[in-house]
Amino acid sequence: MDLSQEVNVSFLLYIGTFGMLLMALAIIFFVVIYQRRLFTQHERLQKQDLEHQQALLKASIKGQEEERERIAQDLHDEVGANLSTIKLYVGRLVSALVSDEQEPDNPLVEQTNSMVDDTIQSVRHISHDLLPPVLNEFGLIDAIQDKFDKISQTGHIKTYFLHNSPSLRLPKFQELILYRIVQEMVNNTLKHAQATFFQLELHNADPALELTFTDDGVGFDLNKLNGQHNVSHTKGLGLQGIESRVSVLGGTLNYDSAPGEGTRISIVIHPS
Amino acid sequence: MSYNLLWWMFLINSLSIFLPIGISIVNYKRFDIVFQRFSLYLYVTGGVEICAVILGKLGYTNLPLLHVYVIVQFGLLSLVYYLYFDKKILKQIISILIVVFTIFSICNSLFIQNILKFNTNARALESVFLIFYVLAYFNLIMQEMKIKFIEKEPLFWVSTGILLYYAGNLFLFIFSNYILPAEQITINMWIFHAVINLTLNSFFSIALWIYPKK
Numbered sequence: 001m002d003l004s005q006e007v008n009v010s011f012l013l014y015i016g017t018f019g020m021l022l023m024a025l026a027i028i029f030f031v032v033i034y035q036r037r038l039f040t041q042h043e044r045l046q047k048q049d050l051e052h053q054q055a056l057l058k059a060s061i062k063g064q065e066e067e068r069e070r071i072a073q074d075l076h077d078e079v080g081a082n083l084s085t086i087k088l089y090v091g092r093l094v095s096a097l098v099s100d101e102q103e104p105d106n107p108l109v110e111q112t113n114s115m116v117d118d119t120i121q122s123v124r125h126i127s128h129d130l131l132p133p134v135l136n137e138f139g140l141i142d143a144i145q146d147k148f149d150k151i152s153q154t155g156h157i158k159t160y161f162l163h164n165s166p167s168l169r170l171p172k173f174q175e176l177i178l179y180r181i182v183q184e185m186v187n188n189t190l191k192h193a194q195a196t197f198f199q200l201e202l203h204n205a206d207p208a209l210e211l212t213f214t215d216d217g218v219g220f221d222l223n224k225l226n227g228q229h230n231v232s233h234t235k236g237l238g239l240q241g242i243e244s245r246v247s248v249l250g251g252t253l254n255y256d257s258a259p260g261e262g263t264r265i266s267i268v269i270h271p272s
Numbered sequence: 273m274s275y276n277l278l279w280w281m282f283l284i285n286s287l288s289i290f291l292p293i294g295i296s297i298v299n300y301k302r303f304d305i306v307f308q309r310f311s312l313y314l315y316v317t318g319g320v321e322i323c324a325v326i327l328g329k330l331g332y333t334n335l336p337l338l339h340v341y342v343i344v345q346f347g348l349l350s351l352v353y354y355l356y357f358d359k360k361i362l363k364q365i366i367s368i369l370i371v372v373f374t375i376f377s378i379c380n381s382l383f384i385q386n387i388l389k390f391n392t393n394a395r396a397l398e399s400v401f402l403i404f405y406v407l408a409y410f411n412l413i414m415q416e417m418k419i420k421f422i423e424k425e426p427l428f429w430v431s432t433g434i435l436l437y438y439a440g441n442l443f444l445f446i447f448s449n450y451i452l453p454a455e456q457i458t459i460n461m462w463i464f465h466a467v468i469n470l471t472l473n474s475f476f477s478i479a480l481w482i483y484p485k486k
Contacts, residue, residue: 009450014462016443024439028432031410035422042417 004252024248051059058196072130075123083120090116095205132179140175144200145181151186158197165204170271176209177245185213185265188238193217193263211267219257242267278463285466286321292461293318299483307483310430313348315478316341336387339394343377346398348368349434353405356427362408369401395445399438401463406435426479434476440468453455 076099135143140161148159170178180199191196195217203210239255242265246253251269296303296311321339324334324384344374349369354366377394385391409431419425 011448013443013447016446017440017461017464020439020442021436022436025409027410028435031414032422035414035419038414039417039420043420 006061022033049218057244061177061245061248062173065173065180068130072127075127075130080120080123080127083116083123087113087116087120087179095182127138133174136172137180139169139179139249141166143175143179144202144230147183147186148200151190157195160199162199163202163204165202166203168202169211172247174269174271179251181242181245181267182211182213183239184242189215189217189263193219196264209269209271211269213265213267214262216262219259219261219263221259222255279460280462281466284424285469286325288470288473289318289321292440292473292480293482299480303483306352306478309348309355309424310336311350311480313345313352316344316348318371333388335390339377339381339387339391342391342394342398343374346377346401349402350405352427353409353428356409357412359412366405373397373401373479376479390448392445399442399445402434402438403442406431424482426483429475429479429482431481433472433479436475436481437468437472441465 058121071236077109085208090109090112093164094113097106132143132146134146145161148161151157152159163207169175186198189195195215198215199210200216201210203212231234243253246267248272249269253265255263255265257263291477293311293314295309296314300308305312320337327334327337340395350366352369357363371401374395376397377391380391380393385393395397409427413419413425413428419428422428444465448458448461457480
């Protein structure tokens with residue numbers, strides 16, 4: 001190898017190595033800087049998307065509750081009032097039959113009276129279920145206590161409601177959502193758990209509000225629930241409903257369960 | 273640079289592979305399949321390093337060992353990226369590159385650079401292919417946006433080390449047969465190689481050290 005060739009090789013070697021190293025460093029620098037920047041942007045977009053979804057969910061739940069309120073009101077004011085009027089008319093009809101001595105003891109009259117009474121009761125139940133008057137008037141604690149008492153009175157299951165804040169009042173929407181969550185947890189237990197008791201602890205640890213619901217029912221397999229691809233399908237509408245309502249309140253939800261070991265659901269929210 | 277200093281430098285360079293090996297042995301149980309295969313690559317490299325020293329002490333050339341090692345090394349590093357990538361197309365490319373590289377290396381050892389020569393052609397091709405893996409990995413992490421703190425990602429450190437080492441040494445591998453062993457440039461470039469090899473092993477050590485606990 002002559003001198004000029006040696007110089008060329010040396011030059012190429014140094015320049016080539018320096019160039020490649022510089023390029024490698026530039027690539028690494030680019031990846032580190034842009035990956036962070038892109039990730040931040042990606043996170044911001046995800047956050048915006050989540051906020052948008054939350055807003056939609058909140059609007060949807062609010063709309064649902066307003067619709068329930070309207071139906072409850074209509075049932076109470078229109079259907080309930082009409083049924084009461086029908087009951088009065090039936091009473092008058094019976095009186096007229098008695099005065100005309102036209103078969104006053106007809107079993108049809110008895111049946112009609114009883115059916116009207118049952119329907120009035122049903123309408124009242126549906127209306128109260130849609131919008132418990134106790135909730136509006138006396139607040140969440142009394143509404144939950146009232147619901148638990150009614151379930152206990154059936155004698156099928158024992159209920160316990162423990163709380164540290166008898167005079168707790170929250171904004172109307174939050175009380176309604178929390179009541180719906182409790183209603184859903186209770187319904188799940190009554191429908192699926194085959195429990196002998198359930199218990200709700202409501203702990204007001206200002207500014208946080210903690211709700212812990214437990215039952216001694218059949219429970220469910222958490223691994224099965226988490227291992228499924230289509231989680232929402234597996235969870236069923238009950239748990240999904242609870243989750244979406246908790247997320248509307250900006251709270252956190254945890255559930256713990258195992259087959260034959262009951263279920264425990266903890267919710268923490270920060271009411272404004 | 274004095275001979276003594278050079279000797280110490282090359283000794284540290286040779287021993288530097290045992291740092292990531294040590295960390296890998298300690299943390300092996302918590303590694304996923306990708307890092308278990310990467311550990312295997314380290315163990316093989318450590319074994320080859322020991323064999324090379326023993327052969328040198330016995331007065332034999334260790335170049336034939338290098339001809340075999342380069343195929344195994346490329347295969348194991350390819351396997352690391354093969355296991356990491358989910359995309360079918362990348363897996364297929366890696367499989368093809370392993371076959372291409374193995375055939376090329378064998379042909380190179382048989383017909384171009386016999387086993388008593390430094391197999392620079394194979395090393396150069398290996399560098400190009402490994403740089404491609406690293407760029408594919410960087411592209412993937414920037415597309416997927418799954419990693420928040422890239423500096424906490426073990427494979428990022430491994431890939432960074434590989435990119436610096438193979439990009440830095442590519443021209444050395446290409447031209448090393450054209451420069452004479454006694455030239456100053458050769459000594460300079462092998463010092464550079466030692467420094468960048470030390471960097472590579474340090475980055476490997478960081479990767480294995482920061483590997484998340486289960």
